[in-house]
Amino acid sequence: MTVAVHGVGTSHFGRQPGLDLVDLAFAAVDEALRNAGGPRTVDAVWVGTVFAPAGVAQRVLRAMGLTGMPVLTVENACASGTTAFAEAHEAVRTGRYGRVLALGIEQMSTAFEGAITPEPTDPEGRSGLALPALYAMAATRWLHEGRVTPAQLAAVSVKNHAHALHNPRAQYSGSFTAEEVLGSRMISDPLTLLQCCPTSDGAAAAVLGPLRPGAVRVRSVALRSGRPWNHRSENVWGHDVVRATGAEAFEAAGLGPADVDVAEMHDAFTIGELVTTEALGLTGPGESGKAAESGRTALGGEQPVNPSGGLLSRGHPLGATGLAQVAEIVWQLRGEAGGRQVPGARIGLVETMGGGVSVLDGNACVVTVLEAP
Amino acid sequence: MDKRRFAVLSDLTVSRLTNAVKRSRPGRPVALIPDLLFGFMSGVTSADPRPRVVAGEGGGRVAGRRCTACGEVCAFAWPACPECGGAVEPAEFGPLGTVWSATVVRIPVPGRTPPYGLAYVDLDDGPRVLAHTGGPVPVGARVRLVPGDGDVEVEVVP
Numbered sequence: 352m353t354v355a356v357h358g359v360g361t362s363h364f365g366r367q368p369g370l371d372l373v374d375l376a377f378a379a380v381d382e383a384l385r386n387a388g389g390p391r392t393v394d395a396v397w398v399g400t401v402f403a404p405a406g407v408a409q410r411v412l413r414a415m416g417l418t419g420m421p422v423l424t425v426e427n428a429c430a431s432g433t434t435a436f437a438e439a440h441e442a443v444r445t446g447r448y449g450r451v452l453a454l455g456i457e458q459m460s461t462a463f464e465g466a467i468t469p470e471p472t473d474p475e476g477r478s479g480l481a482l483p484a485l486y487a488m489a490a491t492r493w494l495h496e497g498r499v500t501p502a503q504l505a506a507v508s509v510k511n512h513a514h515a516l517h518n519p520r521a522q523y524s525g526s527f528t529a530e531e532v533l534g535s536r537m538i539s540d541p542l543t544l545l546q547c548c549p550t551s552d553g554a555a556a557a558v559l560g561p562l563r564p565g566a567v568r569v570r571s572v573a574l575r576s577g578r579p580w581n582h583r584s585e586n587v588w589g590h591d592v593v594r595a596t597g598a599e600a601f602e603a604a605g606l607g608p609a610d611v612d613v614a615e616m617h618d619a620f621t622i623g624e625l626v627t628t629e630a631l632g633l634t635g636p637g638e639s640g641k642a643a644e645s646g647r648t649a650l651g652g653e654q655p656v657n658p659s660g661g662l663l664s665r666g667h668p669l670g671a672t673g674l675a676q677v678a679e680i681v682w683q684l685r686g687e688a689g690g691r692q693v694p695g696a697r698i699g700l701v702e703t704m705g706g707g708v709s710v711l712d713g714n715a716c717v718v719t720v721l722e723a724p
Numbered sequence: 725m726d727k728r729r730f731a732v733l734s735d736l737t738v739s740r741l742t743n744a745v746k747r748s749r750p751g752r753p754v755a756l757i758p759d760l761l762f763g764f765m766s767g768v769t770s771a772d773p774r775p776r777v778v779a780g781e782g783g784g785r786v787a788g789r790r791c792t793a794c795g796e797v798c799a800f801a802w803p804a805c806p807e808c809g810g811a812v813e814p815a816e817f818g819p820l821g822t823v824w825s826a827t828v829v830r831i832p833v834p835g836r837t838p839p840y841g842l843a844y845v846d847l848d849d850g851p852r853v854l855a856h857t858g859g860p861v862p863v864g865a866r867v868r869l870v871p872g873d874g875d876v877e878v879e880v881v882p
Contacts, residue, residue, distance in 0.1 A: 487827035495863040
């Protein structure tokens with residue numbers, strides 16, 4: 352069965368310690384159900400979250416009268432929201448359920464004072480490898496290889512913060528210069544503060560069902576977990592799992608990177624967007640930094656990337672991020688993205704990847720290709 | 725309430741807690757063994773997941789594993805090969821290697837004092853390991869493992 356996104360919704364994104372996950376989840380689900388139309392219920396729910404307490408899915412859903420149906424909670428690091436989307440899609444595609452809710456939720460501001468605490472049961476977490484440091488390793492390597500310049504890294508931050516000026520749900524935005532980005536506080540060399548995503552709270556949701564007129568069609572969804580990443584790997588961390596997942600999604604959709612009109616991808620750090628842009632094939636090797644700098648991947652450019660502001664600027668509530676990306680692409684493909692609309696966008700792509708388990712090239716990556724009604 | 729402190733309880737710790745509760749008498753407090761208490765207080769498990777570096781000729785050597793099926797090397801004493809699932813045998817790697825990439829962490833991390841240097845080091849004929857470097861080191865630098873407990877450490881070869 353061909354699957355469509357019937358409705359999407361999100362909370363505001365930002366530090367919202369005064370709200371709890373019930374409030375954030377309701378904002379997203381209420382909007383998604385209204386947007387989808389029809390009954391205020393679904394046949395099953397998949398919930399993606401990383402750090403929320405046990406039982407959180409049922410706890411937030413019972414507060415809005417969604418009880419009794421199958422509820423499943425999934426965790427796949429930063430790709431938890433899109434993992435929920437992938438599973439909801441599969442449930443509809445196979446006919447297991449008719450109308451399924453995918454919900455992503457996360458409250459970071461009450462769990463961490465700053466960056467995510469490295470996981471002490473993991474070798475590299477126990478060794479003090481905070482996530483900014485993992486991405487910094489990729490940035491250092493690409494700078495060494497001459498595959499990117501500091502100004503090109505900064506251009507990603509400049510671009511995405513400028514995009515978010517048109518997104519009222521974004522955590523923050525701004526007209527920064529490359530000099531301001533590079534001059535902001537050093538977090539993990541060479542990544543400065545404005546090259547890192549903020550600590551965010553939020554929720555995002557999508558209602559999926561059979562294809563119907565006016566709905567955004569899901570052309571394909573692919574989900575993979577990383578293979579070992581080690582001394583034999585030709586590429587920086589995360590590149591190969593994104594490349595493999597993207598290739599699978601493009602093949603299943605019968606499309607290629609050149610067909611993508613607009614993309615939301617995992618820019619937890621500036622280097623992440625550039626590695627992903629190349630891994631997905633939107634640019635050739637060594638071309639992603641130039642594309643960011645020249646405006647090719649900016650709004651108004653040939654292939655805009657992260658029109659919402661991305662994780663860097665819209666914010667990155669881990670479990671919610673993937674579905675926030677889906678919501679943005681659905682709005683883009685329906686022509687409802689306001690001041691950040693990519694004119695005439697027909698094919699949209701969402702990519703999310705999450706990591707943290709050492710020796711693996713990412714815990715998981717999800718890529719989905721969506722098509723305008 | 726930090727739920728992560730509970731999330732990192734090992735199976736061993738849980739079984740010890742269960743046994744301690746079984747042994748307790750009504751009206752008396754459950755006797756908590758010190759490392760169980762430490763597990764709650766510190767948020768770390770008793771098992772150290774980091775690679776073990778032993779003293780060897782010319783510096784430290786990582787006590788890891790080599791796959792008997794595919795030959796893949798690994799810095800960890802894991803039960804099977806992460807590449808192919810094959811059987812593994814003990815193997816030592818080092819002491820010399822080359823810095824693949826590096827950074828200096830400048831943000832607070834629990835139990836650590838920033839700034840501190842980290843590098844991915846490709847050991848000669850061995851796996852890639854994450855190592856502490858003290859300060860900044862350039863990509864391509866030759867380094868030597870320093871034997872010791874805890875963090876894997878390297879020093880630049882003069």
